Amino acid sequence: MVASLGAGTAAALAGAAVLRMMGHGAAGALLGAGGLALGAGAVWSAAAYRAFSYNGKRQLSREIVEGTATYIDLRAGGIGLDVGCGSGALTIACARRNPQGAMVGIDRWGVEYASFSKALCEANARAEGTTNVSFRQGDAVRLDFPDESFDAVTSNYVYHNIAGRDRQALLRETLRVLKKGGRFAIHDIMSFRRYGDMEAFAESLRRAGYARVELIDTTAGLFMCPREARLLMLTGSTLLVGEK
Numbered sequence: 619m620v621a622s623l624g625a626g627t628a629a630a631l632a633g634a635a636v637l638r639m640m641g642h643g644a645a646g647a648l649l650g651a652g653g654l655a656l657g658a659g660a661v662w663s664a665a666a667y668r669a670f671s672y673n674g675k676r677q678l679s680r681e682i683v684e685g686t687a688t689y690i691d692l693r694a695g696g697i698g699l700d701v702g703c704g705s706g707a708l709t710i711a712c713a714r715r716n717p718q719g720a721m722v723g724i725d726r727w728g729v730e731y732a733s734f735s736k737a738l739c740e741a742n743a744r745a746e747g748t749t750n751v752s753f754r755q756g757d758a759v760r761l762d763f764p765d766e767s768f769d770a771v772t773s774n775y776v777y778h779n780i781a782g783r784d785r786q787a788l789l790r791e792t793l794r795v796l797k798k799g800g801r802f803a804i805h806d807i808m809s810f811r812r813y814g815d816m817e818a819f820a821e822s823l824r825r826a827g828y829a830r831v832e833l834i835d836t837t838a839g840l841f842m843c844p845r846e847a848r849l850l851m852l853t854g855s856t857l858l859v860g861e862k
């Protein structure tokens with residue numbers, strides 16, 4: 619994103635300058651405004667990259683992945699599912715904390731996030747010396763598992779990417795594969811625009827009999843402080859379901 623928005627900004631501003639020189643002032647101004655908007659996007663994505671990167675000082679990705687993994691305690695022989703595992707970071711973090719169980723990571727790979735793949739996940743697991751993980755192609759919209767297959771289900775920053783879908787319906791599809799008494803920890807940008815009324819959704823789960831349902835605002839001090847969240851223009855919540 620940083621590279622393509624940066625390149626788009628440069629191209630749009632150069633085009634605007636050429637149009638102005640050719641006497642097309644209005645078209646140049648329009649293209650220039652587009653270039654400035656792209657430039658703002660490039661600055662935002664560079665700031666987000668610095669904050670999230672494992673190579674940066676802040677290491678937000680690590681904090682969120684490790685923080686989400688702390689919710690998962692598998693029983694001996696228990697199996698957890700990580701939906702939209704990407705490069706396998708959260709799958710591996712949960713597996714490392716639960717050597718008595720195993721984790722399965724699924725992802726559709728290849729649509730966005732070009733560097734993520736099954737091979738990368740497997741290489742990352744090998745690099746971490748983690749053997750109680752496996753990875754396979756799968757779609758979060760329709761999980762290829764029977765009802766109540768897993769002792770735990772995790773996910774991080776996935777569902778907001780799935781455009782044109784009712785996100786609460788996606789969460790219900792994910793809950794479908796969780797065993798009774800299992801643990802569900804999903805972290806995402808759960809804004810009203812993307813997810814609708816999540817407090818009402820949590821209440822509907824409580825009414826349906828789930829023992830513990832919590833909606834944790836992770837940008838109110840857990841993973842980010844409110845000021846940092848405002849600067850990065852991000853909201854974040856973890857939906858936690860099931861007894862600890």
Ligand SMILES: C[S@@+](CC[C@H](N)C(=O)[O-])C[C@H]1O[C@@H](n2cnc3c(N)ncnc32)[C@H](O)[C@@H]1O
Nearest residue numbers: 702703704725726727757758759774775776779
């Ligand atoms: C921002 S990345 C997050 C990756 C990983 N969960 C993490 O925390 O690093 C979003 C991931 O969701 C995956 N994804 C998006 N839509 C999906 C779908 N319908 N089914 C499975 N994976 C999906 C993408 O391929 C990508 O790997």
